[in-house]
Amino acid sequence: MNLQGKVCIVTGATSGIGKETAKAIAAKGATVVLPIRDSLKGDILKDEILKQNPDAIIDLMHCNLASFDSIRNFVREFKIKYDKLHLLINNAGIWETKRNLSEDGVEMNFAVNHLAPFLLTNLLLDTLKDSSPARIVNVSSDAHRTGKINFADIELEKSFSSFKSYSQSKLANILFTKKLSQLLKGKGVTVNCLHPGVVSTGLFEKMPRLVTALMKPFMLTPAKGAETSIYLATSPEVEKTSGEYFAKKKPKKPAPEALRQDVANKLWDVSEKYVGL
Numbered sequence: 001m002n003l004q005g006k007v008c009i010v011t012g013a014t015s016g017i018g019k020e021t022a023k024a025i026a027a028k029g030a031t032v033v034l035p036i037r038d039s040l041k042g043d044i045l046k047d048e049i050l051k052q053n054p055d056a057i058i059d060l061m062h063c064n065l066a067s068f069d070s071i072r073n074f075v076r077e078f079k080i081k082y083d084k085l086h087l088l089i090n091n092a093g094i095w096e097t098k099r100n101l102s103e104d105g106v107e108m109n110f111a112v113n114h115l116a117p118f119l120l121t122n123l124l125l126d127t128l129k130d131s132s133p134a135r136i137v138n139v140s141s142d143a144h145r146t147g148k149i150n151f152a153d154i155e156l157e158k159s160f161s162s163f164k165s166y167s168q169s170k171l172a173n174i175l176f177t178k179k180l181s182q183l184l185k186g187k188g189v190t191v192n193c194l195h196p197g198v199v200s201t202g203l204f205e206k207m208p209r210l211v212t213a214l215m216k217p218f219m220l221t222p223a224k225g226a227e228t229s230i231y232l233a234t235s236p237e238v239e240k241t242s243g244e245y246f247a248k249k250k251p252k253k254p255a256p257e258a259l260r261q262d263v264a265n266k267l268w269d270v271s272e273k274y275v276g277l
Protein backbone atom coordinates (compact mmCIF):
# COMPACT_ATOMS: atom_id res chain seq x y z
CA MET A 1 0.00 0.00 0.00
CA ASN A 2 1.41 3.36 -1.06
CA LEU A 3 1.25 5.92 1.76
CA GLN A 4 2.23 9.00 -0.22
CA GLY A 5 0.35 12.04 1.08
CA LYS A 6 -0.59 10.21 4.30
CA VAL A 7 0.36 11.48 7.75
CA CYS A 8 1.39 8.87 10.32
CA ILE A 9 2.50 8.95 13.94
CA VAL A 10 4.65 6.14 15.36
CA THR A 11 5.51 6.28 19.06
CA GLY A 12 8.63 4.64 20.47
CA ALA A 13 10.61 4.77 17.23
CA THR A 14 14.06 5.31 18.74
CA SER A 15 14.61 1.59 19.17
CA GLY A 16 13.34 -1.96 18.68
CA ILE A 17 10.02 -2.68 17.00
CA GLY A 18 9.09 1.00 16.65
CA LYS A 19 12.24 1.85 14.73
CA GLU A 20 11.59 -0.89 12.16
CA THR A 21 7.93 0.11 11.95
CA ALA A 22 8.79 3.77 11.34
CA LYS A 23 11.34 2.83 8.65
CA ALA A 24 8.79 0.67 6.82
CA ILE A 25 6.07 3.32 6.98
CA ALA A 26 8.52 5.97 5.74
CA ALA A 27 9.58 3.66 2.89
CA LYS A 28 5.96 3.59 1.73
CA GLY A 29 6.08 7.36 1.22
CA ALA A 30 4.20 8.62 4.29
CA THR A 31 5.04 11.71 6.30
CA VAL A 32 6.15 10.07 9.54
CA VAL A 33 5.83 12.11 12.71
CA LEU A 34 7.87 10.69 15.55
CA PRO A 35 7.15 11.78 19.14
CA ILE A 36 10.55 11.51 20.82
CA ARG A 37 11.58 12.30 24.41
CA ASP A 38 15.35 12.37 23.76
CA SER A 39 16.31 14.75 20.95
CA LEU A 40 19.80 13.28 20.53
CA LYS A 41 18.34 9.79 20.00
CA GLY A 42 15.84 11.39 17.61
CA ASP A 43 18.57 12.99 15.51
CA ILE A 44 20.50 9.71 15.33
CA LEU A 45 17.34 7.88 14.29
CA LYS A 46 16.49 10.45 11.61
CA ASP A 47 20.05 10.23 10.17
CA GLU A 48 19.79 6.44 10.10
CA ILE A 49 16.45 6.46 8.29
CA LEU A 50 17.57 9.11 5.79
CA LYS A 51 20.81 7.23 5.09
CA GLN A 52 18.78 4.17 4.05
CA ASN A 53 16.06 6.18 2.34
CA PRO A 54 16.96 9.76 1.35
CA ASP A 55 13.36 10.44 0.28
CA ALA A 56 11.90 9.61 3.71
CA ILE A 57 9.83 12.39 5.28
CA ILE A 58 10.52 12.36 9.02
CA ASP A 59 9.32 14.96 11.49
CA LEU A 60 10.74 14.64 15.02
CA MET A 61 8.59 16.23 17.70
CA HIS A 62 9.16 16.31 21.44
CA CYS A 63 6.93 14.13 23.61
CA ASN A 64 7.54 12.43 26.93
CA LEU A 65 4.85 9.78 27.25
CA ALA A 66 5.38 9.72 31.02
CA SER A 67 3.82 13.19 31.27
CA PHE A 68 0.21 14.12 30.50
CA ASP A 69 1.28 17.76 29.92
CA SER A 70 3.92 16.71 27.42
CA ILE A 71 1.38 14.56 25.51
CA ARG A 72 -1.07 17.48 25.46
CA ASN A 73 1.66 19.86 24.21
CA PHE A 74 2.68 17.40 21.51
CA VAL A 75 -0.91 17.12 20.26
CA ARG A 76 -1.34 20.91 20.33
CA GLU A 77 1.79 21.38 18.21
CA PHE A 78 0.90 18.48 15.91
CA LYS A 79 -2.48 20.07 15.18
CA ILE A 80 -0.84 23.40 14.36
CA LYS A 81 1.39 21.70 11.78
CA TYR A 82 -0.99 19.06 10.39
CA ASP A 83 -4.71 18.95 9.72
CA LYS A 84 -4.76 15.25 8.83
CA LEU A 85 -3.75 12.02 10.57
CA HIS A 86 -4.25 8.74 8.69
CA LEU A 87 -2.35 6.34 10.92
CA LEU A 88 -1.51 6.30 14.63
CA ILE A 89 0.74 3.49 15.87
CA ASN A 90 0.87 3.34 19.67
CA ASN A 91 4.03 1.28 19.92
CA ALA A 92 6.08 2.82 22.76
CA GLY A 93 6.26 0.69 25.86
CA ILE A 94 8.35 -0.06 28.91
CA TRP A 95 8.82 -2.87 31.38
CA GLU A 96 9.85 -1.29 34.67
CA THR A 97 11.10 -3.89 37.13
CA LYS A 98 10.80 -1.49 40.09
CA ARG A 99 7.80 0.59 41.12
CA ASN A 100 8.67 3.97 39.61
CA LEU A 101 6.37 6.93 39.12
CA SER A 102 5.66 9.09 36.06
CA GLU A 103 5.84 12.89 36.11
CA ASP A 104 2.18 12.83 37.17
CA GLY A 105 2.96 10.51 40.08
CA VAL A 106 1.36 7.46 38.43
CA GLU A 107 2.97 4.00 38.48
CA MET A 108 5.17 4.01 35.39
CA ASN A 109 4.12 0.82 33.51
CA PHE A 110 0.46 1.80 33.81
CA ALA A 111 1.21 5.43 32.88
CA VAL A 112 3.39 4.86 29.80
CA ASN A 113 1.89 1.61 28.47
CA HIS A 114 -1.79 2.39 28.98
CA LEU A 115 -2.61 5.96 30.04
CA ALA A 116 -0.26 7.56 27.49
CA PRO A 117 -1.77 5.87 24.40
CA PHE A 118 -5.24 6.33 25.93
CA LEU A 119 -4.73 10.11 26.21
CA LEU A 120 -2.79 10.53 22.96
CA THR A 121 -5.40 8.63 20.94
CA ASN A 122 -8.37 10.41 22.49
CA LEU A 123 -6.82 13.82 21.82
CA LEU A 124 -6.22 12.85 18.18
CA LEU A 125 -9.60 11.21 17.50
CA ASP A 126 -11.16 14.28 15.85
CA THR A 127 -8.25 14.55 13.40
CA LEU A 128 -8.34 10.80 12.68
CA LYS A 129 -12.08 10.96 11.97
CA ASP A 130 -11.56 14.00 9.68
CA SER A 131 -8.92 11.98 7.78
CA SER A 132 -11.06 8.86 7.30
CA PRO A 133 -10.22 6.17 6.27
CA ALA A 134 -7.75 6.09 9.15
CA ARG A 135 -6.24 3.39 11.33
CA ILE A 136 -4.99 3.03 14.89
CA VAL A 137 -2.62 0.19 15.83
CA ASN A 138 -1.89 -0.60 19.49
CA VAL A 139 1.09 -2.78 20.36
CA SER A 140 0.01 -5.10 23.18
CA SER A 141 1.55 -8.44 24.19
CA ASP A 142 0.69 -12.06 24.90
CA ALA A 143 1.90 -11.18 28.41
CA HIS A 144 -1.68 -9.88 28.88
CA ARG A 145 -2.73 -13.52 29.42
CA THR A 146 -1.46 -13.45 32.98
CA GLY A 147 -2.88 -9.96 33.56
CA LYS A 148 -5.81 -8.68 35.54
CA ILE A 149 -7.03 -5.10 35.97
CA ASN A 150 -6.63 -4.58 39.72
CA PHE A 151 -9.26 -1.87 40.14
CA ALA A 152 -8.85 -1.88 43.92
CA ASP A 153 -5.14 -1.08 43.54
CA ILE A 154 -4.51 -0.30 39.88
CA GLU A 155 -1.08 1.24 40.58
CA LEU A 156 -0.12 -1.80 42.67
CA GLU A 157 0.88 0.28 45.68
CA LYS A 158 0.23 -2.63 48.04
CA SER A 159 1.73 -5.49 46.09
CA PHE A 160 3.92 -4.42 43.20
CA SER A 161 5.42 -7.03 40.94
CA SER A 162 6.88 -6.13 37.58
CA PHE A 163 5.07 -9.02 35.82
CA LYS A 164 1.75 -8.08 37.41
CA SER A 165 2.21 -4.46 36.44
CA TYR A 166 3.41 -5.08 32.86
CA SER A 167 0.77 -7.74 32.09
CA GLN A 168 -1.98 -5.50 33.52
CA SER A 169 -0.86 -2.66 31.21
CA LYS A 170 -0.82 -4.94 28.16
CA LEU A 171 -4.27 -6.32 29.03
CA ALA A 172 -5.39 -2.68 29.25
CA ASN A 173 -4.18 -2.16 25.63
CA ILE A 174 -6.59 -4.85 24.41
CA LEU A 175 -9.53 -3.66 26.53
CA PHE A 176 -8.89 -0.12 25.25
CA THR A 177 -8.79 -1.37 21.63
CA LYS A 178 -12.07 -3.28 22.02
CA LYS A 179 -13.94 -0.39 23.65
CA LEU A 180 -12.54 2.20 21.21
CA SER A 181 -13.55 0.08 18.21
CA GLN A 182 -17.14 0.16 19.50
CA LEU A 183 -17.04 3.95 19.90
CA LEU A 184 -15.56 4.34 16.40
CA LYS A 185 -18.13 2.18 14.61
CA GLY A 186 -19.20 3.88 11.38
CA LYS A 187 -16.66 6.70 11.77
CA GLY A 188 -14.14 5.42 9.20
CA VAL A 189 -11.42 4.77 11.76
CA THR A 190 -10.35 1.23 12.63
CA VAL A 191 -8.38 0.16 15.71
CA ASN A 192 -6.60 -3.14 16.22
CA CYS A 193 -3.94 -4.47 18.54
CA LEU A 194 -1.25 -7.11 18.40
CA HIS A 195 1.40 -9.28 19.95
CA PRO A 196 4.70 -8.76 18.07
CA GLY A 197 6.33 -11.99 19.25
CA VAL A 198 9.21 -12.17 21.69
CA VAL A 199 11.65 -9.74 20.18
CA SER A 200 15.24 -8.79 20.96
CA THR A 201 14.86 -5.10 21.91
CA GLY A 202 15.57 -2.63 24.68
CA LEU A 203 12.39 -3.73 26.51
CA PHE A 204 14.25 -6.30 28.60
CA GLU A 205 17.11 -3.92 29.50
CA LYS A 206 16.21 -3.82 33.19
CA MET A 207 15.88 -7.60 33.57
CA PRO A 208 18.65 -9.74 35.02
CA ARG A 209 21.37 -10.38 32.39
CA LEU A 210 21.06 -14.15 32.79
CA VAL A 211 17.35 -14.07 31.94
CA THR A 212 17.93 -12.07 28.73
CA ALA A 213 20.94 -14.21 27.77
CA LEU A 214 18.82 -17.38 28.08
CA MET A 215 15.98 -15.83 26.07
CA LYS A 216 18.15 -14.37 23.31
CA PRO A 217 18.45 -17.45 21.03
CA PHE A 218 14.65 -17.71 20.88
CA MET A 219 13.97 -14.05 20.17
CA LEU A 220 12.88 -12.50 16.88
CA THR A 221 14.77 -9.65 15.25
CA PRO A 222 13.11 -6.22 15.58
CA ALA A 223 12.37 -6.27 11.82
CA LYS A 224 10.49 -9.57 12.17
CA GLY A 225 8.79 -8.25 15.34
CA ALA A 226 7.51 -5.22 13.42
CA GLU A 227 5.77 -7.27 10.73
CA THR A 228 2.33 -7.49 12.35
CA SER A 229 2.31 -3.76 13.21
CA ILE A 230 3.15 -2.92 9.58
CA TYR A 231 0.54 -5.40 8.32
CA LEU A 232 -2.22 -3.87 10.48
CA ALA A 233 -1.12 -0.36 9.52
CA THR A 234 -0.99 -0.87 5.78
CA SER A 235 -2.54 -4.07 4.44
CA PRO A 236 -5.75 -3.75 2.39
CA GLU A 237 -6.71 -7.16 3.86
CA VAL A 238 -7.53 -5.52 7.22
CA GLU A 239 -9.00 -2.30 5.84
CA LYS A 240 -12.38 -3.01 7.42
CA THR A 241 -11.20 -5.04 10.45
CA SER A 242 -11.54 -3.37 13.83
CA GLY A 243 -11.38 -4.35 17.49
CA GLU A 244 -9.25 -7.45 16.93
CA TYR A 245 -6.10 -8.86 18.51
CA PHE A 246 -3.47 -10.17 16.07
CA ALA A 247 -0.27 -12.20 16.19
CA LYS A 248 1.82 -13.31 13.20
CA LYS A 249 -0.47 -11.25 10.94
CA LYS A 250 -3.51 -13.38 11.90
CA PRO A 251 -6.39 -12.69 14.31
CA LYS A 252 -5.85 -14.47 17.61
CA LYS A 253 -8.21 -15.03 20.52
CA PRO A 254 -7.02 -13.02 23.52
CA ALA A 255 -7.50 -14.13 27.14
CA PRO A 256 -11.15 -14.19 28.36
CA GLU A 257 -10.36 -11.23 30.66
CA ALA A 258 -9.61 -9.11 27.55
CA LEU A 259 -13.12 -9.76 26.23
CA ARG A 260 -15.01 -8.57 29.32
CA GLN A 261 -17.20 -5.61 28.43
CA ASP A 262 -17.72 -4.64 32.10
CA VAL A 263 -13.95 -4.46 32.64
CA ALA A 264 -13.43 -2.47 29.41
CA ASN A 265 -16.14 0.02 30.41
CA LYS A 266 -14.79 0.46 33.94
CA LEU A 267 -11.19 0.82 32.73
CA TRP A 268 -12.29 3.51 30.27
CA ASP A 269 -13.96 5.50 33.06
CA VAL A 270 -10.98 5.11 35.39
CA SER A 271 -8.56 6.14 32.60
CA GLU A 272 -10.59 9.25 31.74
CA LYS A 273 -10.37 10.36 35.37
CA TYR A 274 -6.59 9.78 35.46
CA VAL A 275 -5.83 11.81 32.33
CA GLY A 276 -8.49 14.46 32.92
CA LEU A 277 -10.65 13.89 29.85
Ligand SMILES: NC(=O)c1ccc[n+]([C@@H]2O[C@H](COP(=O)([O-])OP(=O)(O)OC[C@H]3O[C@@H](n4cnc5c(N)ncnc54)[C@H](OP(=O)(O)O)[C@@H]3O)[C@@H](O)[C@H]2O)c1
Residues within 6 Å of the ligand: 011, 012, 013, 014, 015, 016, 017, 018, 035, 036, 037, 038, 041, 063, 064, 065, 066, 067, 091, 092, 093, 094, 112, 139, 140, 141, 142, 195, 196, 197, 198, 199, 200, 201, 202, 203, 204
Ligand atom coordinates in the same frame (compact mmCIF):
# COMPACT_ATOMS: atom_id res chain seq x y z
N1 LIG B 1 10.20 -6.92 22.75
C1 LIG B 1 9.26 -7.82 22.95
O1 LIG B 1 9.53 -9.06 23.06
C2 LIG B 1 7.83 -7.42 23.07
C3 LIG B 1 6.85 -8.42 23.26
C4 LIG B 1 5.53 -8.05 23.36
C5 LIG B 1 5.18 -6.71 23.27
N2 LIG B 1 6.15 -5.75 23.11
C6 LIG B 1 5.73 -4.34 23.02
O2 LIG B 1 6.34 -3.74 21.89
C7 LIG B 1 6.40 -2.32 22.07
C8 LIG B 1 7.76 -1.80 21.63
O3 LIG B 1 8.73 -2.25 22.55
P1 LIG B 1 10.19 -2.73 22.13
O4 LIG B 1 10.27 -4.16 22.48
O5 LIG B 1 10.53 -2.31 20.77
O6 LIG B 1 11.04 -1.94 23.25
P2 LIG B 1 12.23 -0.86 23.18
O7 LIG B 1 13.26 -1.28 22.20
O8 LIG B 1 12.63 -0.67 24.59
O9 LIG B 1 11.51 0.46 22.63
C9 LIG B 1 10.66 1.20 23.44
C10 LIG B 1 10.42 2.56 22.82
O10 LIG B 1 9.49 3.28 23.65
C11 LIG B 1 10.02 4.57 23.91
N3 LIG B 1 9.60 5.12 25.20
C12 LIG B 1 9.65 4.55 26.42
N4 LIG B 1 9.26 5.41 27.36
C13 LIG B 1 8.94 6.56 26.73
C14 LIG B 1 8.48 7.82 27.17
N5 LIG B 1 8.28 8.09 28.46
N6 LIG B 1 8.26 8.78 26.24
C15 LIG B 1 8.50 8.55 24.94
N7 LIG B 1 8.95 7.37 24.45
C16 LIG B 1 9.16 6.40 25.34
C17 LIG B 1 11.53 4.35 23.92
O11 LIG B 1 12.17 5.61 23.78
P3 LIG B 1 13.63 5.92 24.45
O12 LIG B 1 14.62 5.46 23.43
O13 LIG B 1 13.61 7.38 24.67
O14 LIG B 1 13.71 5.11 25.72
C18 LIG B 1 11.69 3.42 22.72
O15 LIG B 1 11.68 4.15 21.53
C19 LIG B 1 6.07 -2.09 23.55
O16 LIG B 1 4.74 -1.61 23.65
C20 LIG B 1 6.18 -3.47 24.17
O17 LIG B 1 5.36 -3.62 25.30
C21 LIG B 1 7.45 -6.08 22.99
